[in-house]
Amino acid sequence: MPIELKMPALSPTMEEGTLAKWLVKEGDTVAAGDLLAEIETDKATMEFEAVDEGTIAKILVAEGTDEVKVGTVIALIASEGEDVGAASAPAAAAEPVAKDGGETGAGQPATPAPSPEVKGYGANPAEDKKIAAAAPTGAQPGAGDRVKASPLARRLAEQKGIDLSALQGTGPGGRIVKADIDGARPGQPRPAAAPAAAPAGAPAAAPAPVVHGVPDIPHEAVKLSNMRKTIARRLTESKQTVPHIYLTVDVQLDKLLKLRSELNAGLESRGVKLSVNDMLIKALAAALMEVPSCNVMYTGSELVTFQRADISVAVSTPTGLITPIVKDANSKALSAIATEIKELAGRAREGKLKPEEYQGGTASLSNMGMYGIKQFEAVINPPQGMIMAIGAGEKRPYVVDDSLQIATVMSATGSFDHRAIDGADGAQLMQAFKRLVENPLGMLA
Secondary structure, eight states, X not given: OOEEEEOOXXXXXXXXXXXXXXXXXXXXXXXXXXXXXXXXXXXXXXXXXXXXXEEEEEEOSOTTEEEEETTOEEEEEEOTTSOXXXXXXXXXXXXXXXXXXXXXXXXXXXXXXXXXTOOSTTSSHHHHHHHHHHSOTTOOOOTTSOOOXXXXXXXXXXXXXXXXXXXXXXXXXXXXXXXXXXXXXXXOOOOOOOOOOOOTTOOOOOOOOOOTTOOSSSOOOOOOOHHHXXXXXXXXXXXXXXXXXXXXXXXXXXXXXXXXXXXXXXXXXXXXXXXXXXHHHHHHHHHHHHSGGGSEEEOSSOEEEOSSOOEEEOEEETTEEEOOXXXXXXXXXXXXXXXXXXXXXXXXXXXXXXXXXXXXXXXXXXXXXXXXXXXXXXXXXXXXXXXXXXXXXXXXEEEETTEEEEEEEEEEEEEEETXXXXXXXXXXXXXXXXXXXXXXXXXXX
C-alpha cells in the first residue's frame, strides 16, 4: 500500500494553506528528514519534511494551489520494494471516466479526467499540455472562476495594488507569473473577452448581479490572503470578547536618548546599533516583572501568571502584521535584544518565521512613532493580557524640576484585558514603565 502524504498542520491554528513549491518530483527517492515542499501558512512560508522513506509515486496537488485543507492527500509515496506504477494506480482508478454518447464502448479507450485532488496546474504535465491546447485562446476567468497565479505573483500584485483578473497570464496554462506583474500597472482595465454569439431568438442576457455593499464606483478587488483573513478574525474576536481598558502616560525621553547614543558609541565596533524600540522592549519586560499582576493570561477558568516576560513586537510586512517574540526579554542585554529583533524582523518580512517564533508571548509592544503618530490605542493580541502602544517622541513644553522647559516626550498607551487586570494594576505597570524609560540606567541593573 502506498503511503499517503497529507497536508500538515504546521501551526495550532492552521486549517488550510498554499502548496507554494514542490522540492521533489515524481520518481525521486526520499528519506526521513528530506525536504519535500514549501507551504505557505497564514503567517509564514515553511518547509515540510518527510517522515517516511520511499519513492514519490504521484503528486496529487500541484504547486501554487491555494486553500488546501489540512489532511488533504497531496502525494503518494511508494515503500521500498513497492512498484511505483502500482502505488499510483489507486489515484488513477479514482479518476472519473469521460464518456462518449453516454457510455464508453467495449474496447474504446476512455479519456481520464484530472484527479479531483488536483486543484492547480502542473501535477500531470502530459495532461496539462492537452488541456492548454484545448483551451480557447484569450479565454478570461468568469465571475466564479479562480484566477491562476503563482504565490510570488499574488504577493507582488497585492503590494502594487494590481487586479490579477485584469491580466493575461503567460505562464503554463495561462497562469499569471512575476513577469506579468512587472509589466502591469494599478488600475489596468480587464482585457475584453470576445462575446459569444447568442442563438437566434434567445432573450438578452441579464446583467451580472452587483455584489451587495460595493458601490457602483470604479474599483478593484483583491482576494484576501490567508494572513489577512487570520488578522481580521483574531482582531474581531479580540474586540468582541475582550473588555479593553486604556491607560496613557507621557514619558520624557531625553535621558534614554542620551544613554542610547553613549551605548551605541561603545557597540559600534561589534556591529550592533540600538534603536529606541529595543530599549522600550527592555523597559516593558522589566516593568512586567516588577508588576507581575499584568504579566498574565485569562483562560476562562484560570488566571495564569508568567515567570518571565516574552515580548511580542509588532512588525509590518507586505502581507500584514506579524508579531515575532523576544523571549525572556527581561533577562537579556540590550545588545542581545537589538540583534535578535533585527534578525526576527528581517525573516518576518520574508515570511520565514517558525511558528514558535511568533506564537506565544506574554505581552506585546506596537510602535507607530516612526510614522509620526502621536498616540493610539492598540488591540490586545489574545490570549495575552496587555499591549503597549508607543507614539512619536516630539519636542513639547514640559515641566522639568518645577520649571517649564522644552523636552522630548512621547505618549504611551497600555491596553489591558479588564477580565484579568484591574485598572489599579494597569496603572502601576504604566508608572513602572514611565520610571524605567525616564531613568534608563535602572534597566541595566
